[in-house]
Amino acid sequence: MTLPAPNLDDRTFQQLVDDAKRFIADRCPTWTNHNVSDPGITLVETFAWMTDLMLYRLNRVPERNYLRFLDLVGVRLFPPVAARAEVSFRLSAPQDATVRIPKGTVVSTRRTATEPAIEFTTMADLDVVPARSVRVGSVIDGQTWRDHTEELGLGTGFACFDQHPKPGDALYIGFDRPAPSLIVLLRFACTVSGHGIDPDNPPLRWEAWDGERWRRCPQEQDTTNGLNTSGVIELHLPRGHAVRDIGGRSAAWVRCRVVERRGVRGYRDSPKIVSVTGVAVGGDVDAVHGAQVPGEVLGHAEGVAGQAFTLSQAPVPTTSDPIVVEVGAARRAPGDAPEALPEPAPELEWTVWEAVESFAASGPADRHVTVDPTSGEIRFGPLVRLADGTVRTFGAVPAKGATVRVRPYQTGGGRDGNVVARSLNTLRTSIPYVAAVYNREPATGGQDGETVEEARVRGPLTLRHRDRAVTTEDYEILARQAAPEIARARCVVDESGENAGVVRVLLVPRVADVAADGQLDPTGLLVSDRTGEAVRRYLDARRVIGVRLVVEPPIYLGFTVAARVRATATAAPEQVRDEALRLLHRRLHPVTGGPDGTGWPFGRAVTIGDIHGVLQAVPGVAYLEEVRLYRANPIARANSPAAEQRPVRTERIDVPANGLVIGFEHQVDVIR
Structure with a gap:
């Protein structure tokens, strides 16, 4: 105790x-x-x-002493984490020249009488190039190429797939140049001939070549009823959209492929297309919650050790680029005395000072500073009297009168940035030809800064591992410290095989349940490269020498549940179905599921008995008539066409120690 x-x-x-x-x-x-x-x-x-x-x-004195002790041992409050969202900019009309949306463009939610506007800042330049379609073709049976470019506009139309379409048949549209991260508008003139499908759910998938593989393209809209009527289709192309040679024709290709999905009817006859044109009408770029602060001058050095400066705006979220501190000293001309300065105004020579966690390993000549992102304090090395009576500076001291400044940095972060889809619809700076802005998906990842009470709980854990990774628990605690946007961290050690002794740190990001039934996007469970690299560097500096460290996501094993249940006489079947789907997603959720609500345990199998337990707890269920459990991988199906296989029925899904399960596309039929 x-x-x-x-x-x-x-x-x-x-x-x-x-x-x-x-x-x-x-x-x-x-x-x-x-x-x-x-x-x-x-x-x-x-x-x-x-x-x-x-x-x-x-x-209150003991509590204050406790907090001061935590401060002495180096416990600092974690700064907030900024939410991220992909923001789409839409042009008023296709342009003949490149339209640039510069880095630092600010978009926000609408300000109301009770709620302030929440600002997001773009993190990179976005060039909307005037890409246009120049070629059209199709591939039959996965190998036979047919070029339809010369048939466009003749009025007779052409079959875009085989006479009896099969999975793998594809329609190809080639652009004259790559359109990475752009929104393309495809305008079709079609005839009603693709019989047998559900127009609202056609068995089609749009993909684009990114230089390595075909990536799925999210659809903004589709008014063609499965390529059966004239209309438009809007696609969001991947960031790596590139040129490829297909059928002896080189172009930046986009394709529409026939797929087979459970419960979706296929084509009996191929659709016929009279004409198709494609143009770029906008683009997507990542944005981060918060404002971009231009570089600012903090002040002038006094030539003494331990001097501190404070940023004008704080806190600085952990997901932003590190703060870069520069010190400017007057440039001396050859032959000038050290105290002589050129007139009238000296030209400053700027040097970058490295940000470190502490000055313990800093020498008198090391240009080191410490940066507290929560308070915005920037401090230079102190002067310490040693045991033998001598004094030593831990870190170099800027010359007296030197100017101290920081490069542009970001401020903001917090849970307020987790805004819903389509809410970032206000452009704060006017950009020519940009007519609208919006976020297709909700912003996720925002976390408030650490409170004092939370730091008090973390203090004993910090003293226990002493900022060193020795046990598996140490790795898990330090991984969450390195990236607060991580929801779960699990450390496992390979015990056999050629990788015996390898320490694997498995990271699961925080995810937001978008759908009302709790279903999530499987690709949202993959940690970004930026976060993974930050955790790897943080752990690498604290691991035991000789330990082989791997930072990676868990092995996700997907499953699908198909059930038929009997409802009670007074229950509404629709409500029973919705509640059953919600509980299936919630109870078996990788982040919020499990027995204690902290996520389904790593390495724990999913059995048919687990499904029975969840469904029997649904209000309004009298009894279960049939429950089936299928094994399938949603992430592989989304990224690899070869992985599109029928789900395999099973009674139990065994999970390795570095694995985690994820449920998707559950189906529940309720009988009155």
């Missing part, structure tokens, strides 16, 4: 009043009126109240 905190003075207000009344009998016997209406008793109660406040402050 934890050591009990001492109560330095445990007297209460009433005890203080009673003690004072007893002293009155000894010190002033003539005072006999001790009723609350007596003015003297009122004064006694007033001073007792003031003394009670002093005792309360006195008992």
Whole structure:
């Protein structure tokens, strides 16, 4: 158990009043009126109240000492984490020249009478190039190429797939140049001929070549009813869209492929297309919650050790680029005395000072600073008196009069940035030809900064591992410290094989349930390269020498549940179905599921009994008629066409120690 905190003075207000009344009998016997209406008793109660406040402050001293001790051992409050979102910029019309959306463009939510605007800043330049379609063709049976470029606009139309379409048949549209991260508008003129499908759910998938493989393209809209009527299709192309040679024709290709999905009807006849044109009408770029602060001058050095400066805006979120501190000294001409400065205004020579966690390993000549992203304090190395009486500076000291500045940095972060889809719809700076801006998906990853109470809980853990990774628990704690946007961290050690002894740190990011039933996008469980590299560097500096370290996501094993349940006589089947789907996704969720609500345990299998337990807990379910469990991988199906296989029925899905399960596309039929 934890050591009990001492109560330095445990007297209460009433005890203080009673003690004072007893002293009155000894010190002033003539005072006999001790009723609350007596003015003297009122004064006694007033001073007792003031003394009670002093005792309360006195008992706060151990807590303050505890916090100061945590500060001495290096425990600092974690800064907030900024939410990220992909923002789409849409042009008013296709342009003949490149339209650039510069880095630092600010978009926000709409300001209301009760809610302020939440700002996001783009993190890279976006060039909307005038890409246009120049070639059209199709591939039959996965190998036969047909070029339809010359048939466009003739009025007869051409079959974009085989006469009886099969999975793998594809329509190819080639652009004259790559359109990375752009939105392309495909305008079709079609005839109704692709019979047999559901127009609202056609068995098609749009993909684009990114230089290495075909990546799936999210659809903004589709008004063609499965290529059966004239209309438009809007696609969001991947960042690596590139040129490829297909059928002896070189172009930046986009293709529409026939796929087979469970429960989706296929084509009996191929659709016919009269004409198709494609143009770029916008683009996507990543944006981060917060404002971009231009470089600022912090002040001038006094030539003494331990000088501190403070940023004008804080905190700085952990997901932003590191703060770069520069010190500018006057450039001396050859032959000038050290104290001589060129006139009239000296030209400054800027040097970058490295940000370190502490000055413990800094020498007198090392240009080191410490940066506290929570408070915005930037401090230079201190001067310390050693045991032999000598003094030493830990870190170099800027020359007197030198100018200290920082490069542009970002401020902001917090849970407020986790805005819903389509809410970032206001462009704060006017850009020519840009007509609209929006975020297709909700912004995720925003976390508030650490509170003092949370730091008090973390303090003993910090002292336990002493900022060194020795045990598996140390790796897990340090991984979460390196990236607060991580929801779960798991450390496993390979015990056999050629990788025996390898320490694997598995990272699961925080994800937001978008759908009402709790279903999530499987690709959202993959940690970004930026976060993974930050965790790897952080752990690499703290691991034991000789340990082989690997930072990676878990092995995700997907499963699908198909169930038929009987509802009670008074239950609404639609409500029972919705609640059953919600519980299936929630209880078996990799982040919020499991027995304790902290995520489905790593390495724990999923059995048909687990599914029975979840469904039987649904209100309105009388009994279960049939429950099936299928093994399938949603991430592989999304990224690799070869992985599109029928789900395999099973009674149990075994999970390795470095594995985690994820459920998707559950189906529940409710019988009244």
